[in-house]
Amino acid sequence: MHIINNISDSIFGELWERFKKPWCTSFTIHFFFYTVFIGGLGVFASLFQFINNKGDSWFITENVITYSLALAIPTIVPILLSFNDTKNKSSLAQVSPIVCIVLPILLTFFSYYYKISWPAFICIVISWIVWVISQYDNRCLNDKTFGEDIEANSRNKHGKSWNN
Incomplete structure (x- = not known):
């Protein structure tokens, strides 16, 4: 039970909570x-x-690699901007570049160098997971918080200077 508590308090537990939120x-x-x-x-x-016999199967892998890198690498910015909200700051600073930059680039290298597809597909799954984690606090993607923000702005900001 002590190990489970340590995992939930670790960076991995924190990232899991961000993924679920x-x-x-x-x-x-x-x-x-x-x-x-x-x-x-x-x-x-x-x-x-490829299905219509007009392309090579490697084109699918190349497009998966491009898509996953384009999705994974920019996610490091929102993750690092949430640095102050993180309990495990040192771990986040070490894990984020590895998962968002180094791992996708290594998987891309393996795909290209060995001409195999499975690393590219692992990279796309990692990219989706990292994207979700990076957007965990995006208030614009949540109906409740987005509605609350609009209501608060309409009460506090909208038309405030009209009487001047």
């Missing part, structure tokens, strides 16, 4: 429709070309 209807729609589907259109296009 944002899931609501608006966040889920945004993630699956915009991030996975629209963001992955290049991957789907190369998949359809």
